[in-house]
Amino acid sequence: MNDTFLKACRGEEVDYTPVWFMRQAGRYLPEYQAVREQVDFLTLCKTPELAAKVTLQPVDILGVDAAILFSDILIPVEAMGMHLEFSEKKGPVLSEPVRTKSAVDRLIAPDTEDSMPFVLDTIKILRKELEKKVPLIGFSGAPFTLATYIIEGGSSKNFLNTKKMMFQGRAVFDYLMKKLTRTVISYLSSQIIAGAQAVQIFDSWAGILAPDDYKEFELPYVKKIVTSLKKQHPETPVIYFANNCAGIIKEVKKSGADVIGIDWRIDIADAIKRLGKKVAVQGNLDPCALFLPQEELEKKVQDMLLKGKSAKGHIFNLGHGILPETPVKNAIAAVEAVHKYSKK
Amino acid sequence: MNDTFLKACRGEEVDYTPVWFMRQAGRYLPEYQAVREQVDFLTLCKTPELAAKVTLQPVDILGVDAAILFSDILIPVEAMGMHLEFSEKKGPVLSEPVRTKSAVDRLIAPDTEDSMPFVLDTIKILRKELEKKVPLIGFSGAPFTLATYIIEGGSSKNFLNTKKMMFQGRAVFDYLMKKLTRTVISYLSSQIIAGAQAVQIFDSWAGILAPDDYKEFELPYVKKIVTSLKKQHPETPVIYFANNCAGIIKEVKKSGADVIGIDWRIDIADAIKRLGKKVAVQGNLDPCALFLPQEELEKKVQDMLLKGKSAKGHIFNLGHGILPETPVKNAIAAVEAVHKYSKK
Numbered sequence: 185m186n187d188t189f190l191k192a193c194r195g196e197e198v199d200y201t202p203v204w205f206m207r208q209a210g211r212y213l214p215e216y217q218a219v220r221e222q223v224d225f226l227t228l229c230k231t232p233e234l235a236a237k238v239t240l241q242p243v244d245i246l247g248v249d250a251a252i253l254f255s256d257i258l259i260p261v262e263a264m265g266m267h268l269e270f271s272e273k274k275g276p277v278l279s280e281p282v283r284t285k286s287a288v289d290r291l292i293a294p295d296t297e298d299s300m301p302f303v304l305d306t307i308k309i310l311r312k313e314l315e316k317k318v319p320l321i322g323f324s325g326a327p328f329t330l331a332t333y334i335i336e337g338g339s340s341k342n343f344l345n346t347k348k349m350m351f352q353g354r355a356v357f358d359y360l361m362k363k364l365t366r367t368v369i370s371y372l373s374s375q376i377i378a379g380a381q382a383v384q385i386f387d388s389w390a391g392i393l394a395p396d397d398y399k400e401f402e403l404p405y406v407k408k409i410v411t412s413l414k415k416q417h418p419e420t421p422v423i424y425f426a427n428n429c430a431g432i433i434k435e436v437k438k439s440g441a442d443v444i445g446i447d448w449r450i451d452i453a454d455a456i457k458r459l460g461k462k463v464a465v466q467g468n469l470d471p472c473a474l475f476l477p478q479e480e481l482e483k484k485v486q487d488m489l490l491k492g493k494s495a496k497g498h499i500f501n502l503g504h505g506i507l508p509e510t511p512v513k514n515a516i517a518a519v520e521a522v523h524k525y526s527k528k
Numbered sequence: 529m530n531d532t533f534l535k536a537c538r539g540e541e542v543d544y545t546p547v548w549f550m551r552q553a554g555r556y557l558p559e560y561q562a563v564r565e566q567v568d569f570l571t572l573c574k575t576p577e578l579a580a581k582v583t584l585q586p587v588d589i590l591g592v593d594a595a596i597l598f599s600d601i602l603i604p605v606e607a608m609g610m611h612l613e614f615s616e617k618k619g620p621v622l623s624e625p626v627r628t629k630s631a632v633d634r635l636i637a638p639d640t641e642d643s644m645p646f647v648l649d650t651i652k653i654l655r656k657e658l659e660k661k662v663p664l665i666g667f668s669g670a671p672f673t674l675a676t677y678i679i680e681g682g683s684s685k686n687f688l689n690t691k692k693m694m695f696q697g698r699a700v701f702d703y704l705m706k707k708l709t710r711t712v713i714s715y716l717s718s719q720i721i722a723g724a725q726a727v728q729i730f731d732s733w734a735g736i737l738a739p740d741d742y743k744e745f746e747l748p749y750v751k752k753i754v755t756s757l758k759k760q761h762p763e764t765p766v767i768y769f770a771n772n773c774a775g776i777i778k779e780v781k782k783s784g785a786d787v788i789g790i791d792w793r794i795d796i797a798d799a800i801k802r803l804g805k806k807v808a809v810q811g812n813l814d815p816c817a818l819f820l821p822q823e824e825l826e827k828k829v830q831d832m833l834l835k836g837k838s839a840k841g842h843i844f845n846l847g848h849g850i851l852p853e854t855p856v857k858n859a860i861a862a863v864e865a866v867h868k869y870s871k872k
């Protein structure tokens with residue numbers, strides 16, 4: 185198996201810089217769209233054979249060094265008892281947003297085997313299929329990010345309901361966050377036991393918090409998740425992707441994760457300087473940079489690889505999910521450039 | 529006149545920290561809503577008596593130390609020849625987005641007196657009304673921010689069209705940016721001549737750029753604006769508000785502005801350390817913090833004032849526009865807390 189990705193996560197010597205892309209299984213691939221023509225998004229997530237199929241597509245098509253489980257961060261939220269729908273226009277919609285203690289009371293801390301067996305089945309299929317290929321990454325949303333969806337009932341512009349609960353209903357917010365923390369620990373641990381060889385915690389909305397608020401209302405819960413996972417599965421790398429992290433990176437560093445995933449709005453050299461030598465770094469090409477003419481794209485990749493060298497380990501990635509409009513050939517060119525220019 | 533705000537902009541000694549709020553004339557005020565019930569948003573912007581009236585409201589109601597012209601950053605874009613509408617749901621809509629050289633050709637570099645006389649008339653009314661009160665701030669959008677609206681045709685999620693033009697049509701992008709730069713210089717200069725005592729450049733979307741791209745595709749144009757304004761009006765402070773600036777703050781510093789406005793996603797002490805001793809700083813309370821219980825709000829204000837002391841000058845503000853849902857009494861309490869806790 186190509187274990188370059190796992191080695192880089194651990195900060196070990198590698199022959200070249202490994203690369204994968206967030207949302208690499210997705211709408212920009214015609215092969216993915218062909219599957220989606222037959223089933224809706226949630227059904228795809230819940231059908232192990234199909235979820236495994238789309239997970240594998242970018243491994244073969246792009247030549248990336250890791251596969252990531254095809255699923256959605258809101259799957260465990262649905263398992264907690266909320267009604268989840270995906271609207272083409274509005275994105276995820278969770279009816280009856282949770283804003284009171286009694287609403288939090290009604291949320292279940294779900295058991296993955298009982299309520300999300302399809303996730304574990306997908307992982308088992310994938311480990312067989314990937315045996316001689318690349319490692320499999322499992323994932324979960326971070327508690328604060330999940331909390332925003334639960335409290336807002338979907339996406340949000342200002343996250344006012346979330347912050348109102350933080351600021352005016354601190355006890356209820358903490359109660360919800362504790363339930364989410366337990367859920368994430370158990371969910372990721374089950375994924376690792378089923379075969380995930382690394383896990384990524386997606387904190388898509390960490391960056392909407394003022395640094396002091398991040399420190400108080402999210403970091404302690406993330407720390408608890410990382411500590412618990414490292415205790416149960418010391419060999420499994422934990423990646424923490426905090427989106428829009430430039431203002432909170434000093435705090436993000438304290439999460440205890442092996443790898444810090446960074447978005448594109450921070451210079452990777454600057455990020456590495458602030459993160460120090462104890463963690464590996466993952467990132468951070470602007471997804472829109474995949475629309476650059478090839479020569480300039482290659483220059484950007486080379487520059488990033490050079491800067492990445494100063495980290496304990498560098499896993500090349502985008503700074504956010506790949507866009508549906510991305511030409512597949514450009515994504516392939518980026519992967520090839522990463523491999524070519526990092527080879528020793 | 530209370531000139532505390534102007535003194536702080538220049539880094540001079542002040543008796544207390546001046547404060548104003550972005551969008552302080554706005555929907556959270558019942559007095560503003562009463563005016564809006566009679567006219568739509570664009571008509572309000574273009575009717576000097578009414579625009580002046582709503583500009584003055586927060587000065588009296590909140591007791592802030594500066595007034596800011598009531599207008600919209602897209603007013604000069606309309607004057608450039610684009611059709612502008614405000615939709616309740618989608619926000620600003622510019623039909624026929626500009627994405628080619630010939631479309632840029634058709635944009636006019638407008639003369640403020642000819643095509644936006646109402647802006648200058650509003651300023652003249654305001655200077656009379658504010659004579660013994662507080663200084664008046666004029667403003668404009670920054671070229672990149674204006675370019676995003678012009679290219680996308682409104683708000684955007686990923687700004688893909690803008691970045692595609694940057695990356696694939698560099699010459700056209702530069703052509704557009706140069707036209708916008710000339711427009712902004714002439715627009716702000718006219719405002720200063722009409723009576724604006726300071727000007728703020730709003731760069732709402734600067735923070736969606738990777739630092740290297742900000743350096744290449746926005747900073748040179750902002751620098752040019754600031755240099756030109758300082759040459760023509762050396763006494764008038766220029767404030768540059770770069771939203772979501774944490775990752776680009778080292779570059780933002782190079783704009784040459786007298787005051788750097790910062791959003792709430794960076795710790796103000798961290799920002800001051802990175803900005804150095806040559807500029808004053810403006811910011812940066814999370815607008816949602818106005819929903820804190822009073823005691824905690826006061827604590828946050830005190831903490832921010834303490835950190836702000838290390839800057840060359842500190843103007844207290846929110847890190848973004850005040851939210852329509854904000855209770856007026858909380859906004860008043862914040863202003864009072866700033867004055868109370870900063871008094872020498």
